[in-house]
Every structure is written in C-alpha cells, then in structure tokens.
Amino acid sequence: MSASTETGPTNLLGLTRPQLEEYIAGLGSKPFRARQLMNWIYKRGEGRIGEMTDLAKEFRAQLAQCAEVRVPRIADLQLSADGTRKWKLEADASQAFEMVYIPEPGRGTLCISSQVGCALDCSFCSTAQQGFNRNLTTGEIIGQVWLAARELQAAVGAGPSDDAEVDTDAAAQVITPLSGRIISNVVFMGMGEPLANFRNVVPALSILLDDFGFDLSRRRVTLSTSGLVPQMYKLAEESNVALAVSLHAPNDALRNELVPINRKHPIRELLAACWHYLDEQNGRSVTFEYVMLDGVNDSPGQARELVRLLRGHPAKLNLIPFNPFPGTRYQRSPMPVIQRFRDELIRGGVLATIRRTRGDDIDAACGQLAGKVIDRTTVRLGNKTIGLMVETT
Numbered sequence: 001m002s003a004s005t006e007t008g009p010t011n012l013l014g015l016t017r018p019q020l021e022e023y024i025a026g027l028g029s030k031p032f033r034a035r036q037l038m039n040w041i042y043k044r045g046e047g048r049i050g051e052m053t054d055l056a057k058e059f060r061a062q063l064a065q066c067a068e069v070r071v072p073r074i075a076d077l078q079l080s081a082d083g084t085r086k087w088k089l090e091a092d093a094s095q096a097f098e099m100v101y102i103p104e105p106g107r108g109t110l111c112i113s114s115q116v117g118c119a120l121d122c123s124f125c126s127t128a129q130q131g132f133n134r135n136l137t138t139g140e141i142i143g144q145v146w147l148a149a150r151e152l153q154a155a156v157g158a159g160p161s162d163d164a165e166v167d168t169d170a171a172a173q174v175i176t177p178l179s180g181r182i183i184s185n186v187v188f189m190g191m192g193e194p195l196a197n198f199r200n201v202v203p204a205l206s207i208l209l210d211d212f213g214f215d216l217s218r219r220r221v222t223l224s225t226s227g228l229v230p231q232m233y234k235l236a237e238e239s240n241v242a243l244a245v246s247l248h249a250p251n252d253a254l255r256n257e258l259v260p261i262n263r264k265h266p267i268r269e270l271l272a273a274c275w276h277y278l279d280e281q282n283g284r285s286v287t288f289e290y291v292m293l294d295g296v297n298d299s300p301g302q303a304r305e306l307v308r309l310l311r312g313h314p315a316k317l318n319l320i321p322f323n324p325f326p327g328t329r330y331q332r333s334p335m336p337v338i339q340r341f342r343d344e345l346i347r348g349g350v351l352a353t354i355r356r357t358r359g360d361d362i363d364a365a366c367g368q369l370a371g372k373v374i375d376r377t378t379v380r381l382g383n384k385t386i387g388l389m390v391e392t393t
C-alpha cells in the first residue's frame, strides 16, 4: 500500500492498479473491478462511487463504506492575464500547497507539488524560504491532477474525452485547444523536492502513465530534481519519465552556494547519475534548468564552462529568467545577457532555450510558489547536516 499520513476511508486516488486490485480482492471482489473503477475515476472523472453505475449495487455500497475519491480542498484560485491558473490547496487546516496550469498552443501543462514546503534551501527559491512541513501522500499528488482536470473541464464546458477544439473564453483566458486533453503534460516542478518524497512520488508516476490511469506518455511527465543522486539511481530502476535537473551553476564552488545539496553530491556525481538514468531508461536527453541571476551565474565565461561540462552529452539547457520574490537578494539577468548566454552555449554545441515566464503576475512562475507552510524542519539542508529530511524508502 502506498505510504500515507491520511486516516479515514481509503483514498482510491492513492492506489496504483496492482494496489487497487489487491484492495478490491481484499473486499472479496474480482480484480477486474479495479479496471472498471479506474475507468470511472480517470477516464470519466467520476468521484462519487454511488454514480459508477455499471458496478453492482452491492459492490458500490460495500466500497462506499470504506473508500472514497478524496481530493485536496481548494482554498483559492488565481487567474493570470496570460491564462495561467494557480490553485492554493489545503493540506490540512493550517497548511497549503500550490499547483499551476499553463496553457499553450497545442499543450496544457500542469505543474504539481510533491511536498508542503521544501527542505533543500536553494538560495534563490521562494519555496525554500518557507521551510519544510511534510510530504504529500500519493493521493494528494494524484489528487492535484484529477482535481485540475475536473476544474478545467468545468471551466471550458468540455467532456473529458472531447476532441473538439475548445473555445477560449477571452475574459477568463482559459485554455488553448489540445488534442483531446486539457492536461497533456504533467511536471513535478511545484513545491518540494520530488525525490525526497520517493515512496509517494513513484506510485504517482505509475498512475500518471498507466493506460487505465491518466494514460500520459512517459515523455509528457517530467520529474525535476535538485540532484538527490542516490534517489536518481533508484528512480532509474523504478520509472522512466523525463528527467529535469536543477543545475544553476557551472562549477561546484558556485553550485555549493546556490544549491546546497551540491556539497553532498557534487556536479561530477550528479552528471554521472543523469547519464546512467538515460542509459537505463533509454531516454533521449536530460533537461538542465539554469536560473539566470544577474551578475552571479550569467557571464559568457560561465556559459563556456557549461559547454565544457555538457558538450557531447544528451543534454538541453533551459534558461529560466529569475523570478523575484520579497526579501530575495538576487535580481533577474537582463534579457540581452540571457540571450548572449544562450548564444554562447549554442555556439559551443549545447542546445539551449529560454523559458518564457508565465503567470508571474500571480506569483505562479518557477520558484514563486510559496503556499502556506509552517516550518517544522529542525535541520535545514543549508546547514552542514544534509540528508536528514530526505526520505529514501
């Protein structure tokens, strides 16, 4: 069973297909009921067991006694002028986390959280300023995708399998047309370090990819990590989703400062883990995220250092203009500096793109997700003792 801090009825959203089959068998029913259930939950977006009409009445009644489809409560929704939506979700009465939907022509990306807060203490990230509270359960992680799909469908008035072009509501700037899917991509780039919540994130990945679950292609699900090297090796054994890695610096001295986990797992080890992941999973390339901080990591010399690290490897660099937040000591590199940095990389033979900032008017852009976190971390990863909050089993 998936690890859970939840109590009460079993949350069906937290169970992978084999777990659901086992659960159903435990109730004395046939395992094929699991597929029927998943069909209702994921394909038809039905959360009420009583409405799953092709299941036997007695079975429905029995199931409703002990299980439910439980999603986080929405505390707030903000709409950006560019169509991006940010939901604040309740983890419990005093804790919140966030998810963001980013519509683009031909695709809709949902950016989800894996933890309430984060313990990794990256110096340029506003989530880090909030500290760490707890891991999200598998049900809460999957619950974000299920809930967003339902909310977005309600917003555009389209059925889950509606292939028709979706009309964009000019006022609400809802959604651009997609090939039948409002959510075509899911990225673990919200709050938290997904690999520090390995045991709840891996089952969530399998539900996202399962034909009877969200049925997303492995290339449309991206896990982003700050570089928990041992967990990257474990991930290579258990999943095959696309990998993004927060690099942010071309050498250890600077990366130690920006991404403190680097003191434990330096760049050389990190890159070895990336290439291993691609080999094991027959992946195409790793996307390296690189936040552009004015005067810190954005010089042409640093671009050439990156070229020396990455040239000849299956790597793409995604340059992210820094998104400021209150109290930060950093500033965004000016656009001409970012463009020059990109050009230097490309000249050196490294693929590089500049990420378009989305939703910054509602603090929904990368690194701006803060939720509402009461920090209960006693040892933060910026200190000498690293690894305490990192759960591996």
Ligand code: SAH
Pocket: 122, 124, 125, 126, 188, 189, 190, 192, 193, 194, 224, 225, 226, 244, 245, 246, 289, 290, 291, 320, 321, 322, 323, 324, 366, 367, 368
């Ligand atoms: N913890 C994971 C998942 C977060 S993904 C990770 O570190 O990869 C969010 C991405 O946005 C990461 O690359 C993160 O480093 C980057 N980011 C964080 N704060 C930012 C900010 N203020 N501006 C731009 N990007 C930021």
